[in-house]
Amino acid sequence: MKKLAVLLLLAVAAVLLILAVALVLPLVAGGSAEKGQTVLTLSEVHAEGYPTTLADYEFARLVEERTEGRIKIDVYSGGTLYGEETGSIEALQIGDLAFARVSASPVASYVPALNVIQLPYLYRDGDHMWQVLNSEIGQNMLDEIQASGSGLVGLCYYDAGARNFYTKTPITSVADMAGLKIRLQNNAMMVEMVQLLGGNGVTGIGPNDVYSAIQQGTIDGAENNWPTYESMGDYQVAPYFLLDGHTRVPEILLASEAVLETLDPADVEIIKECAKETQAYEIEQWALREKSSEEKVVSEGVTVTELTPEALAEFQERMAPIYAEYGAGYEDLIEQIQNTGL
Ligand code: BDP
Numbered sequence: 001m002k003k004l005a006v007l008l009l010l011a012v013a014a015v016l017l018i019l020a021v022a023l024v025l026p027l028v029a030g031g032s033a034e035k036g037q038t039v040l041t042l043s044e045v046h047a048e049g050y051p052t053t054l055a056d057y058e059f060a061r062l063v064e065e066r067t068e069g070r071i072k073i074d075v076y077s078g079g080t081l082y083g084e085e086t087g088s089i090e091a092l093q094i095g096d097l098a099f100a101r102v103s104a105s106p107v108a109s110y111v112p113a114l115n116v117i118q119l120p121y122l123y124r125d126g127d128h129m130w131q132v133l134n135s136e137i138g139q140n141m142l143d144e145i146q147a148s149g150s151g152l153v154g155l156c157y158y159d160a161g162a163r164n165f166y167t168k169t170p171i172t173s174v175a176d177m178a179g180l181k182i183r184l185q186n187n188a189m190m191v192e193m194v195q196l197l198g199g200n201g202v203t204g205i206g207p208n209d210v211y212s213a214i215q216q217g218t219i220d221g222a223e224n225n226w227p228t229y230e231s232m233g234d235y236q237v238a239p240y241f242l243l244d245g246h247t248r249v250p251e252i253l254l255a256s257e258a259v260l261e262t263l264d265p266a267d268v269e270i271i272k273e274c275a276k277e278t279q280a281y282e283i284e285q286w287a288l289r290e291k292s293s294e295e296k297v298v299s300e301g302v303t304v305t306e307l308t309p310e311a312l313a314e315f316q317e318r319m320a321p322i323y324a325e326y327g328a329g330y331e332d333l334i335e336q337i338q339n340t341g342l
Pocket of ligand 1: 045101103160185206207224225228251
């Protein structure tokens with residue numbers, strides 16, 4: 001009788017153990033593991049159909065195909081997992097999330113060297129930026145993300161065009177920026193940029209919340225590219241778009257170092273290779289969307305202001321302290337970037 005009780009107890013313990021393992025496993029690797037398949041999660045702030053979201057799905061498709069189903073990536077778009085990219089970056093660092101497609105701007109808060117490739121008025125145009133990103137400079141920066149000990153792994157860059165200010169009231173010169181509360185990404189250099197122009201930078205508002213912040217008057221405007229301005233609907237509440245192109249900030253597809261360490265190294269190589277392959281696809285989608293978004297907001301009545309060369313020069317001249325502070329120690333690299341393609 002006693003023996004039977006012990007056996008029963010052992011059986012119950014075994015069942016409990018199996019249950020515990022089954023419950024804990026899904027928490028491993030920022031995703032779940034089922035039938036020999038590891039399911040990983042990717043966070044994206046943009047909506048379905050946006051160029052980066054399309055690239056995320058393409059990345060997921062390639063990874064599942066090339067790992068023969070060993071790795072499946074679930075894409076969560078629209079900021080449903082993390083509305084502010086800082087949240088997703090921190091989740092990657094502790095291995096709570098496997099992938100996030102983010103802007104390089106908030107990543108620079110964790111990897112300061114990244115500020116160098118997004119200095120204000122650094123690139124002549126998009127081609128110039130891509131020549132830099134596709135050169136050793138771009139690869140070194142991507143490598144630096146992991147080498148810095150951030151716990152993040154930079155997989156590839158995507159295009160995000162140029163960022164421009166948009167506001168409730170028109171801006172035609174630096175003087176018009178005085179006192180304006182401008183929403184910015186979580187990056188101290190960008191806050192300083194707006195301060196140098198006479199405005200006040202506001203951080204901590206996710207891109208999906210900019211519309212309501214403008215509507216409620218918490219901020220007077222924000223800055224972004226054509227597709228985000230259009231996609232988030234911000235043009236309806238801030239109909240003045242200033243074509244100053246102050247920054248070109250590439251997007252980055254990030255992975256969690258902690259999560260990658262749980263995977264077979266051969267699969268990590270596949271993941272890296274697939275990410276690189278999606279870059280050209282995103283750039284193609286980007287070009288189409290940049291054009292259609294611009295056309296759409298213009299047809300809906302947005303006022304686009306182009307600066308005269310003199311007015312633009314004033315914006316650029318104000319940036320000298322940023323080059324002195326954030327460019328310190330990178331003088332040669334900045335010169336190399338400026339000379340690329342000349
Ligand atoms: C968009 C980027 C997105 C950023 C957003 C922002 O694609 O990754 O989150 O800007 O301003 O251009 O926060």
